[in-house]
Amino acid sequence: MRVVIPLFPSFTALDAVGPYEVLRLVPGAEVLFVATEKGEVRADSGALAITADAALDEVDACDVLVVPGGEGSLAPPPELVPWLAKVHATTRWTASVCTGSLLLGAAGILDGLDATTHWGAAQRLEAYGARFLPERVVFQDAHRVVTAAGVSSGIDMALALAARLADQVTAEGVQLAIEYDPRPPFHAGAPSQASQPVRARAVEILREAARG
């Protein structure tokens, strides 16, 4: 089972690495990172780069496509969106994390579907004809599509996907292998939970990070 994760300049690393760490442990899965060209792809912070082991034009099909988000999703390499549309036609599952949903949207994959994305991108998602749901993970089983909310949500998404790809005992085994028993020290992970000062601080932090 081939899992392909496309990277692009200014992707968000945890969007990609959360699902990678879950799916790479599903027996029989092989993960492949791809990009316009083989080689190092810098994340949004500038401080991290992941290697793409194949170029987009070397991959025509896969079982599971996982599309991360990040600032770079707003101005992707021109070949990425048509490649997503082409490869999506071959997948068992096409998944996005965070603003990776905007890339699926641009590829026409979310038109008329329920979907989610980072809380800051809901309007942009709806511009692609999707209906935004403020949920952690939104499965559209009939369309082989699953979208996840911001950044860290890819772990939850990938565990639910692992149960569909393998079985529940395997998915729970992966959860235990990565000791995913989250205990956030604060209760501020969604806009509905965070105080107004925290919401304002999050917007500042994201703005400052985007300025680099």
Added chain:
Amino acid sequence: MRVVIPLFPSFTALDAVGPYEVLRLVPGAEVLFVATEKGEVRADSGALAITADAALDEVDACDVLVVPGGEGSLAPPPELVPWLAKVHATTRWTASVCTGSLLLGAAGILDGLDATTHWGAAQRLEAYGARFLPERVVFQDAHRVVTAAGVSSGIDMALALAARLADQVTAEGVQLAIEYDPRPPFHAGAPSQASQPVRARAVEILREAARG
């Protein structure tokens, strides 16, 4: 504020990328990935590589040291452990995720301290003179040391650390920025929660992953 994350062959990617994604958003933080030599370092899966942007011998000091784990922590490059001991002497905080704790142990940093690690490594941790606590995150404030449990726990650890490095509103702002409102689809993330078949499956999964 300089955050340094050492990589080594066969590290576990999420151990490093969870804390990276939190700490890089703390205003004023600059993250640097380092390794024996500059360049690509392969994770335990073989399918992912992160670039080290500096060599160990280029870095003598930092504010925050975050040590990931993974299979490679059992046979680290010989220069890594003395480097950890040296740099630890300069930090405000030294942190580990998963079996990164074994590297801190080898560097003599955990002797006599309470600490945690991946559930599968408790005995090995205690061989370094630490007292294993089956907790998600163990702070030893007086010693500037914090250890986290398996793989995904680095996110919880880094958020708690962010509050100490900055302030709680900032830490909560980072939590909201990465939308860390975890909703695991199953209740199997710790040995005490998982059923016997799931515990057996996790051991199989980890064994198969280690065989590559």
